[in-house]
Amino acid sequence: MQMKAILKNSRARGATITTVDVPKVGDMDMLIRVKAFALCKSDVDVYEWTPLVERANYDLPFIMGHEFAGEVVEIGRLVTGIAVGDRVAGETHIPCGTCYTCRTGNRHICTNNMGVLGRNVDGCFAQYIRMPEISVVKLPDNLTYEQGALLEPFATAMHALQKANPAGRNIAILGTGTIGLMAVELASFLGATQIIALDIADEKLAQSKQRGATTIVNGLKEDFVAVARQRTGGTGLDAIVDFTGSERVINQAVEALRAAGTLVQVGMVEKPLTFQNYMYGVVYKELNITGIFGRQMFETWEMLFNILRTGRINTESYIGKRMQFEQMDEAVTVFNSVVGRIVFPMDEA
Numbered sequence: 001m002q003m004k005a006i007l008k009n010s011r012a013r014g015a016t017i018t019t020v021d022v023p024k025v026g027d028m029d030m031l032i033r034v035k036a037f038a039l040c041k042s043d044v045d046v047y048e049w050t051p052l053v054e055r056a057n058y059d060l061p062f063i064m065g066h067e068f069a070g071e072v073v074e075i076g077r078l079v080t081g082i083a084v085g086d087r088v089a090g091e092t093h094i095p096c097g098t099c100y101t102c103r104t105g106n107r108h109i110c111t112n113n114m115g116v117l118g119r120n121v122d123g124c125f126a127q128y129i130r131m132p133e134i135s136v137v138k139l140p141d142n143l144t145y146e147q148g149a150l151l152e153p154f155a156t157a158m159h160a161l162q163k164a165n166p167a168g169r170n171i172a173i174l175g176t177g178t179i180g181l182m183a184v185e186l187a188s189f190l191g192a193t194q195i196i197a198l199d200i201a202d203e204k205l206a207q208s209k210q211r212g213a214t215t216i217v218n219g220l221k222e223d224f225v226a227v228a229r230q231r232t233g234g235t236g237l238d239a240i241v242d243f244t245g246s247e248r249v250i251n252q253a254v255e256a257l258r259a260a261g262t263l264v265q266v267g268m269v270e271k272p273l274t275f276q277n278y279m280y281g282v283v284y285k286e287l288n289i290t291g292i293f294g295r296q297m298f299e300t301w302e303m304l305f306n307i308l309r310t311g312r313i314n315t316e317s318y319i320g321k322r323m324q325f326e327q328m329d330e331a332v333t334v335f336n337s338v339v340g341r342i343v344f345p346m347d348e349a
Contacts, residue, residue: 005126006328008046009061011054015047015328020063023122023130030082030131031074032090035145037124038067038341039331040153041177042268046118047332052270058119065125066092066117067341069139069148079133089151090124091135091301092117093294107134107297125328127346137301140309146322146343147315151304153341154315155295156266157182158304163264163290164239166192170232172224173197173213174253175243175267176204178318178341181211183241185313188212194231198224198249207339219249228256236261243267247274254281262288319343 001022006015025031043064045053069089072082082088094115095107102110115121123129139148157179164171166187173183176199187195188211196215197208205216215231217224228237236258242250245267253263254277275282282289295301307313320340323331331342 003127004325005063005122006065006325007061008064011049011060013048015064017326017328020126022128025074025076025130026132027076027078028132028134029076030072030079030133030136032068032070032088032129032131032136033073034068034070034124034127034129034346036069036149036343036345037065038149038153038343039065039328039335040067040341041335042066043118043125044332044335045268047328050270052268056119062119063122063124063126063129064118065123066090066119067149067152068124068129069143069145069151070124070129070346071145073128076133082133082136082138087139087145087148088131088136089139089148090117090129090131091137091295091297092152093297094121094132094135095297097134105296108294125344134297137298137305140305142309142311143315146319146345149343150315150318150341151301152295153179154182154186154308154318155300155304156292157186158307159292159295159300160241160264160266161186161190162296162300162303163292164241164262166190166195166239168193169238170194171196172228172237172240172253172256173208173243174224174240174249175199176201176208177243178320178339179266180204180241180243181207181340182318183243184208184213185211186307189307189313196224196228196231196237203339224249224252225255232258238262239264241266245269247271251276251281254287257285257287259285260288261285262290265289265291 072086095110096112099112117123197213239262240253241264320338
């Protein structure tokens with residue numbers, strides 16, 4: 001049996017729509033018919049084959065993609081928690097489950113050759129995907145497949161906020177792409193006192209305001225550090241989540257944080273990073289600087305599901321555009337102009 005898939009098969013710009021064999025299921029795996037998938041900035045980077053992707057030295061070819069939802073059509077003989085017919089989404093990371101990191105509560109950053117969908121493991125830009133049970137979650141009943149394809153980025157935003165601890169605090173979200181917008185709305189849901197949203201696109205900032213930002217800052221027109229200090233009586237922000245990966249913005253974050261504040265780094269930093277005021281801005285202020293890579297398995301997912309089951313967050317509103325399987329080249333071209341995720345329904349693929 002064969003299926004259509006979007007294959008990355010050269011260390012250059014582009015991807016190929018082709019036909020490949022449907023993957024075979026092992027004892028602890030399941031086969032999922034992909035009902036919808038979404039395009040992430042990191043997928044665009046793979047398509048473009050950026051220097052950061054090149055340095056990762058992935059083996060080619062592989063099927064792209066990591067944000068999806070679908071229906072289980074086959075299970076391995078040792079799968080116990082998932083049944084044929086279940087509606088599911090996938091965790092991007094596939095941990096070994098036995099290394100020190102996995103055994104101490106950090107399976108999402110497994111250090112023993114962790115599998116990553118759409119990188120060193122075939123991804124979801126296909127009609128079917130094979131997944132191990134450890135990396136599959138059941139969809140909440142109130143979500144469609146297309147909304148389910150947004151769970152992975154939603155959970156990334158959730159993990160960043162777990163580190164930022166927004167309840168009752170003054171925070172900033174730097175970069176309001178799709179995951180940044182999700183972080184703004186989740187931070188509001190979780191009780192942040194003030195939420196400053198920073199971007200250079202007025203349309204995205206307007207969306208941030210609608211989703212709970214108390215202050216919006218266009219970084220090309222306003223001084224973010226001055227705004228942060230003014231809004232906090234000169235103290236500085238309790239926590240900042242950076243989705244930009246920009247050296248300039250990260251240095252502004254250091255200045256805008258209060259003493260002992262927290263910087264959560266999510267955006268990809270593609271070159272060596274220089275702190276302009278490291279001793280006074282970081283060391284003497286005792287800043288807490290941390291990163292995230294994906295989602296905690298599965299504390300982040302469960303917290304997110306508790307929130308989404310309330311129905312108070314409109315997941316449908318994060319679908320910025322629907323496109324067809326064969327339109328991947330066009331989707332990459334328009335990606336930066338779309339507010340929200342580009343989602344690909346697969347019923348007719």
